[in-house]
Amino acid sequence: MLLKGGYFLSRRVLRAMALVFAVSLAGAVHAGNSLDPAIAMASACSSCHSAHSASSDAEGPGSLAALTANEIEQALLAFRSGERVGTLMNRLARGYSDDEITAMARVLTKQ
Amino acid sequence: MKHLDRRDIVKGLLITMAAGLSSSCATISGAPARVVVIGGGFAGMSCARTLKKLSPSLAVTLVEPKQHYIACPFSNLVIGNGRPMAAQTFSYDRASADGVNHIMQAATAIDADGHQVTLADGRRIDYDRLVLAPGISLNFDVLEGYDQAAAELMPHAWQAGGQTTLLARQLAAMQNGGTVAISVPENPYRCPPGPYERASLIAHYLKTHKPNSKLLVLDSKERFSKQALFMAAWKSEFGDIIEWQGLNDGAKVISVDPAAMTLHTEFDRIKVDVANIIPPQRAGKIAQLSGVANATGWCPINAATFESTLYADIHVIGDAAIANAMPKSAFAANTQAKLCALQIARLLNGKKPIESKLINTCYSLVTPDYGISVAGVYQPDKERWLAIKGAGGTSPLLASRKTRRIEAQYARQWYASITAEVFG
Numbered sequence: 053m054l055l056k057g058g059y060f061l062s063r064r065v066l067r068a069m070a071l072v073f074a075v076s077l078a079g080a081v082h083a084g085n086s087l088d089p090a091i092a093m094a095s096a097c098s099s100c101h102s103a104h105s106a107s108s109d110a111e112g113p114g115s116l117a118a119l120t121a122n123e124i125e126q127a128l129l130a131f132r133s134g135e136r137v138g139t140l141m142n143r144l145a146r147g148y149s150d151d152e153i154t155a156m157a158r159v160l161t162k163q
Numbered sequence: 164m165k166h167l168d169r170r171d172i173v174k175g176l177l178i179t180m181a182a183g184l185s186s187s188c189a190t191i192s193g194a195p196a197r198v199v200v201i202g203g204g205f206a207g208m209s210c211a212r213t214l215k216k217l218s219p220s221l222a223v224t225l226v227e228p229k230q231h232y233i234a235c236p237f238s239n240l241v242i243g244n245g246r247p248m249a250a251q252t253f254s255y256d257r258a259s260a261d262g263v264n265h266i267m268q269a270a271t272a273i274d275a276d277g278h279q280v281t282l283a284d285g286r287r288i289d290y291d292r293l294v295l296a297p298g299i300s301l302n303f304d305v306l307e308g309y310d311q312a313a314a315e316l317m318p319h320a321w322q323a324g325g326q327t328t329l330l331a332r333q334l335a336a337m338q339n340g341g342t343v344a345i346s347v348p349e350n351p352y353r354c355p356p357g358p359y360e361r362a363s364l365i366a367h368y369l370k371t372h373k374p375n376s377k378l379l380v381l382d383s384k385e386r387f388s389k390q391a392l393f394m395a396a397w398k399s400e401f402g403d404i405i406e407w408q409g410l411n412d413g414a415k416v417i418s419v420d421p422a423a424m425t426l427h428t429e430f431d432r433i434k435v436d437v438a439n440i441i442p443p444q445r446a447g448k449i450a451q452l453s454g455v456a457n458a459t460g461w462c463p464i465n466a467a468t469f470e471s472t473l474y475a476d477i478h479v480i481g482d483a484a485i486a487n488a489m490p491k492s493a494f495a496a497n498t499q500a501k502l503c504a505l506q507i508a509r510l511l512n513g514k515k516p517i518e519s520k521l522i523n524t525c526y527s528l529v530t531p532d533y534g535i536s537v538a539g540v541y542q543p544d545k546e547r548w549l550a551i552k553g554a555g556g557t558s559p560l561l562a563s564r565k566t567r568r569i570e571a572q573y574a575r576q577w578y579a580s581i582t583a584e585v586f587g
Contacts, residue, residue, distance in 0.1 A: 088505060088509070088517050088519075089518065089519050091505070092502050092519035093519050093520050093521075095502070095505075096498040096501070096521060096522045098580065098584055099494055099497055099577065099581045099584065100524065100573070100576065100577045100580055101580070102583065102584060113573060113576055113577075113580075139536065139558065139566065139573060140524060140536055140538050140573070143556050144522055144554065144555070145554075146540070146551075146553050146554040146555075147522070147539075147540025147551045147554030147555065148540070148554075152520070
């Protein structure tokens with residue numbers, strides 16, 4: 053696909069865009085604007101969680117792509133409460149409110 | 164949809180925003196807005212590429228004289244543990260592929276009023292917003308006897324590259340029974356736990372190959388990052404190989420004599436076989452030349468936007484910035500870069516900046532199979548980045564071998580992820 057600036061978008065990115073449009077329309081918000089704080093917060097996750105970190109070892113941080121928003125949200129809540137024991141995630145999850153966890157989980161994956 | 168990588172989703176998010184933003188991302192004359200990024204490390208490269216993804220119509224220029232980037236994280240494994248420098252080396256090709264104009268020149272001056280950067284070849288380039296990500300420069304004015312020439316005999320290895328391999332070669336050439344010293348500066352400096360990871364990995368090498376040798380850590384501080392964890396691990400893994408001395412022990416190195424291979428503290432003159440001098444540091448040279456750094460040597464910023472408190476339309480990210488509770492780490496630099504890019508895209512579109520929390524994670528290796536970490540969650544409060552109380556902290560002091568092995572593995576995966584995100 054060519055945008056007016058002449059930029060070619062890959063099929064993968066287009067699929068991501070379609071997904072994101074769905075997310076933002078579902079929230080009845082102007083594209084991008086009100087999601088920015090959640091996007092900014094969630095953008096830190098990919099420093100560890102990406103396709104590049106996914107390993108054959110099940111213990112790795114791995115990609116979040118296979119998870120639903122609800123699964124990410126529940127995992128973060130369980131890390132925060134200590135119900136689930138991780139290495140780093142307990143320490144990080146304690147820095148976020150319920151609303152922030154919900155918002156990040158939504159922008160990280162589909163609803 | 165299940166096959167989508169999370170990074171693609173974020174990319175998609177950014178591009179979705181761009182669809183709404185790009186039309187207005189222009190100057191009054193109608194030309195695209197211009198953002199110049201100085202410095203191509205974990206902060207600058209990340210910021211330039213994120214900006215282009217957020218606002219494809221932006222004219223983004225990366226000013227970085229080097230053809231390749233050599234990463235500091237994991238470079239302590241090059242020293243004594245056989246990691247090839249190739250694993251630390253990354254190309255800037257992806258910047259150009261993303262539509263970022265990479266100019267292979269050093270920036271020599273900034274005209275903040277005229278919104279212009281001068282390059283080493285004399286060219287001047289205009290900007291609407293400037294991002295400074297120059298990293299650190301080593302301060303050769305503080306430690307008597309330690310200058311660029313001295314660093315060829317007593318390497319700092321604190322900017323990865325030839326210095327890293329020099330220190331590795333010196334260790335390899337040292338006889339069994341030799342003495343290695345590491346001199347550690349006061350805070351702040353790049354990578355707070357870095358000197359202690361280095362001490363650990365050198366001790367690991369000595370224990371394995373030269374077990375009669377000693378490692379002396381001469382610290383200018385009384386306390387250091389992950390101290391309890393490091394100290395316990397040093398004892399359990401290396402016995403008496405590492406001897407740490409702090410400020411109260413009079414261990415602060417005041418001057419060096421590279422020809423005699425001696426280090427001078429307040430009370431002592433210590434002869435060593437290999438000396439790793441990590442000197443005091445300040446923001447990269449262009450920050451000093453342009454006055455964007457203050458008397459501390461680092462750059463004061465408005466926390467949320469990373470905009471300089473001294474000059475409008477200049478943002479500072481990464482090691483050069485005074486980000487208070489946030490350490491000078493590759494992780495912090497990369498997260499700051501992404502937030503800064505988002506803020507600049509908003510500002511250029513007449514939108515208010517947002518407030519966002521950021522995180523940091525620093526892994527350290529004690530041995531290739533023994534990892535520990537420190538993490539933090541931070542929020543902006545006017546000019547300060549504050550750590551959120553109750554969040555963050557270090558690995559537990561008591562943990563199984565398995566936990567330490569898992570953290571070492573996570574450290575490797577973090578390195579693979581972050582370098583792929585920034586340079587891949």
